[in-house]
Amino acid sequence: MLSNHLSDGIGMARVPWSQLPSSEEPEGLSTLEDELMAAARNLAGVGAPVESLDYEVIENYAYREQQAQKGKIWFTYTIMVKWLFALLIGIGTGLAAVFINLAVENFSGWKYTATFSIIQHTYFAGYLVYVLINLALVFSSVFIVTHFAPAAAGSGIPEIKGYLNGVDTHGILLFRTLVGKIFGSIGSVGGGLALGKEGPLVHTGACIASLLGQGGSTKYHLNSKWLHMFESDRDRRDLVTCGCAAGVAAAFRAPVGGVLFALEEVTSWWRSHLMWRVFFTSAVVAVVVRSAMSWCKSGKCGHFGSGGFIIWDISDGQEDYSFQELLPMAIIGVIGGLLGALFNQLTLYITKWRRSYLHKKGSRVKIFEACLISVITSTISFGLPLLRKCSPCPDSEANGIDCPRPPGMDGNFVNFFCSKDKEYNDLATIFFNTQDDAIRNLFSAKTFHEYSAQSLLTFLVMFYTLAVVTFGTAVPAGQFVPGIMIGSTYGRLVGMFVVKFYKRLNVEEGTYALLGAASFLGGSMRMTVSLCVIMVEITNNLKLLPLIMLVLLVSKAVGDFFNEGLYEVQARLRGIPLLDSRPKQFMRNMTAKEACKSQQVVCFPRVVRVGELVSALRNNQHNGFPVVDQGQNGETVVIGLVLRSHLIVLLQSKVDFQSSPFPCGPRGVLNSHKLSDFVKPASSKGKSIEDIQLSEDDLQLYLDLAPFLNPSPYVVPEDMSLAKVYNLFRQLGLRHIFVVPRPSRVLGMITRKDLLLEENGSSATMELQSSSVRGQRYNEEMLRSRIHPESPILDSLLIQK
């Protein structure tokens, strides 16, 4: 009878915490499910001790039935909405990709058409027009990014990766970032810089997903209430994962590649039922993009059609390979590893330099820098082909490719600064072209000796330099397509030597170009399975899979010898603390206690004076605080974890302040707070303790923390090795772990059979109870039998004050 009134209070009052969208455990398997679970558990009265089996508990039955009823409908509804969202993300990302591609292709098309028509008269005017159009496009891009959406610069993949690992970077998922990303990439890619639109599309997909998840943008009054249902971090992160996959699927028209990219490269936690939803999103994207393209085929989309979505179909390429060829292919892998690692290192240095010297000086410098690079890029890509002598066209009947290509069209064999009609400029074919078309030309089969080694080498050096320099400018920029450009250049170069020395007729230079592309991406980004599948999907040729694998194995191994992957390097540079999937080696030598020994743990008692709370919050930056209370025998007991963000909400609302220093009664805490009060804003930093003004009187009041705490955070004994703690933290996606003394006794052991409960009768019935009316009597008995004095639970542990 001791704790009757009190424990009911908790029995009821703990509900709010359990429904709080805890930002604890950012993505792990615990968030939403545990909330529901704890809610159900509390409503079921499990929290109440024996003595309190009176009318409140009977009332709880009604609550529970209601909850169970609502639970089922709610559950179905939630699942349906999740699939609906997957559909919407797919459609949204697909349309965004179509829009970007349309815009880029049309701008590029107009640009090249204009330039080519002017250079019929004078090359200098043509050059000027070319430079100015590029400059205008790049300027628009950098202006949008610097003045409107600073988070839209770069590829965004490291930030998204960080977000899914549990680190929020401010502003990456805002509506303005989405807009900036879309229009920024149109400018930067259309402007001919050495960067791609694929990385930004991943970010775009993630933004679309996140905005859908929070029901639109609040700031721009675009939100709708009924979409506003994903309040747990885990659900949001699931949506963003879908968005990433959709982005890759849209960028490369590679749905399986998209799923694997999300799985391998981006997410940190993965569940197989999420996989299927991600796959569905990718499929939707594929259908949307395909429909849009077939709609465009009739010529309604201007220049769009032949280029744009990259399927560099090489299904007519080399299908067989001899064992001799494995050596040059391995060499391609080594080159890829070396150049890729070098790329990562150089971009690291240049980004560091930019950060510390250049970009400090404000957005004008950024704009000037981007414009300067644009002019340089234009000059090189226009000027270098001028220095190159044209080659006579090959016999066009032999391969069925027009040479030179018809004016104003996309295609191979560009006639540029050539004296005769039946000639082409091999450097212009890859340099004075959109990157998509250039890659298509490099991959092309049945075009032996199209390029001279000299041209390819020139291009390789120049483009590599441009890609390194361009990396880190304040425009949306992907590294996939530049990587493919670089790789396919040296790949084709190796292919030329193979053709020359091995004198085998079935060797295709284009296939080597493809392998080169794979090797460079492997050496730089260090992706494996997903990259492999993406390469297969964009070339539409499954037969090359083993070769791509071989090349990737080699290039990744070589690259790993020197440094980390591009995204990891960049994430670290941006201060995004990614947790690896494995603990570091030295953690095996440390204990949990050692890892946190410099810390001062700040504990709160269950009922805390508001003044103390405020000063504690002001004096440290901790995000979570243990709450202790006294047990029945006077010993202290840790009763849970309370989050800073939740405390701030409580301090701001003030409704829970009480004048008595004793635990509150069964007052309806559910009524005083809405669930959404505790939701963390998705893309802002939230309130801080400094924002809260409290009067002197307020500071003298008390606050009972029990209703708002997480009653059972994960704990580890003090001398557990840090590697084990790391695994716990990382695998379950936690934010706080309590380090506690060694336990004094073991109350039970959980083994596999304890978790396979449905096979024993009573538990199987439990699962059914909520749906049956007749079960109520039984439930009551269950409840009685489960709550016996030997099982001390939180409430009975607390002494009545």
Added chain:
Amino acid sequence: MLSNHLSDGIGMARVPWSQLPSSEEPEGLSTLEDELMAAARNLAGVGAPVESLDYEVIENYAYREQQAQKGKIWFTYTIMVKWLFALLIGIGTGLAAVFINLAVENFSGWKYTATFSIIQHTYFAGYLVYVLINLALVFSSVFIVTHFAPAAAGSGIPEIKGYLNGVDTHGILLFRTLVGKIFGSIGSVGGGLALGKEGPLVHTGACIASLLGQGGSTKYHLNSKWLHMFESDRDRRDLVTCGCAAGVAAAFRAPVGGVLFALEEVTSWWRSHLMWRVFFTSAVVAVVVRSAMSWCKSGKCGHFGSGGFIIWDISDGQEDYSFQELLPMAIIGVIGGLLGALFNQLTLYITKWRRSYLHKKGSRVKIFEACLISVITSTISFGLPLLRKCSPCPDSEANGIDCPRPPGMDGNFVNFFCSKDKEYNDLATIFFNTQDDAIRNLFSAKTFHEYSAQSLLTFLVMFYTLAVVTFGTAVPAGQFVPGIMIGSTYGRLVGMFVVKFYKRLNVEEGTYALLGAASFLGGSMRMTVSLCVIMVEITNNLKLLPLIMLVLLVSKAVGDFFNEGLYEVQARLRGIPLLDSRPKQFMRNMTAKEACKSQQVVCFPRVVRVGELVSALRNNQHNGFPVVDQGQNGETVVIGLVLRSHLIVLLQSKVDFQSSPFPCGPRGVLNSHKLSDFVKPASSKGKSIEDIQLSEDDLQLYLDLAPFLNPSPYVVPEDMSLAKVYNLFRQLGLRHIFVVPRPSRVLGMITRKDLLLEENGSSATMELQSSSVRGQRYNEEMLRSRIHPESPILDSLLIQK
């Protein structure tokens, strides 16, 4: 100075446990790494209290340096061996697949050639020959399985799934199972039963991997010492995962599909660095199979070549689809879901019936049953086409396919019991043929109206019945190919209607057959992404991906409405307790304490009398026991977990028995036990306590458990919700969790920043320390600073007795 001698004892003595290949935590992220970690930690003297910084600790420096040196080389060596094993698994599985395919194709080839040549004269003799050959093959298969390798029956996938989930089924990974599986599938598939060789190939791959991992089979004296290095459960399970992927890759020539199958369907834990190794294995398989096939192309392999490895290339099939077609495709999905769920349910009933009535009567009944089914199958597949009227051949110039096919060859349009030369029997084309060829014929494009609806319906009903009846006989049996057969039949049927009603010329019946196959597999096995990729890879046509996705989404959803997937149903039937990736709903209402309240926890003191130990082990079946000791202040402290299997090893060897009831000194426990003593045998049940004979004197002795325990198992507070406990257990792959009282205080909080240690100087240095000689001085300081009296660790907690 109190605990000087004692704690050194532990500091040294705990080493052995830490090297024990704990069968604790079967696959989680903890096993090997934690062992290494704990070893390093103990050698580093972290376990020693302040007072003991004397010569033993100095000695520990030497140990540590040595360990660190060995650690690096060992680490590199381990990684290299792991990759070597991946290579070997790939080669082994590839060769096994080639062998099985060669044998099956040749047996089938001879069978059909013989039958066809005889039916030129008399149909009855042909029938007899056909039945007898089939019977002989099936008999060989069932005889091998029943008398030599009982674990080789069925597909083996549920068992492998269970193994990777942490449940060992006796005998599934033995050498004899491997042999039985290979030769058994040759017999059962060659004998024309309604089953496939693909599931068994997955099991074959897993067996090969496991046998390699344990260094061959001990029983058959095929083991080699230097391979014998994977002693932790986790490494073994990794290898088996590779083997599964290799099996799928070999069965379908689908390397990406293999990886995804292993990822989605088989494994329960997955790490991204394992993914790459699995991918490599699959790639090796692809290369091996491809080489073997190109070697066979020259005709060295008899009948092998055209059939065998299933690539049902439909790259010349339908590439585009209109929106109208989505409706019939969705209908195919619904049919697939219904028929698949029905298949699962029927096979469940029939397997239950077999278990309880038929197979109890011994292996003779099993043999008789298989032979009877063989005769029935042969009779139906020979007899039914006889009842069917032949159709005239279509214009063979139109599609370039021979009609009728040349005698004795594989191909479409089988002339069977036809009066004229230019006729074919459509039912014989699918029924009187190997399943691979039949599917190829069903998938074939440009063969409109090849089959009559009547034939397809007849075949569907008969084959479905045969597949259900055959499922569960005592032969190796996969369900992929029968599923594809069934699915493609009704798919083609729907396709025929689409062609008829929509009157569109670009609709291919073969494409609908493919979608039907996907839908049936989706409806039965409920795989998603992997199945999708496998279907794409076996048809070599990426463009159908969105359609396959659509069909799979529908069929899986429909199937899930009725029952669980085939493998889950079968695993449950076989008593394999798979842990789902998500906790059950009702677990949210339970606490950890409730889950184990019926248990009696058996604790051991640190130094236990042998007699007590033995009687405790005899009186219960627990696999792990908490060990408690008294702390400095006389309170009890839980000092770790000791495993039954390790205790049995200790009881058997007797070398650690001591006469004093006090903790042992720093005796070299490392010397008294070899690491391999504690290794769990991979495929036998191990010793039980009943096998151990101890004298009366032995029973009076004592055993100090401290050196052999796991000092920090994971713990949960008693009132944590069971769903949270489940996540901990399942995500980390544990075998035991201690349920302990709520902690009395919090010593520290682990947050993300505590785990990102390399960024703060001291920890980064720590990582480097082991490789530098100059670091030794520094280490000593580190050690002093880390071991200060405020950080009580295990050893200082123990009172000196």
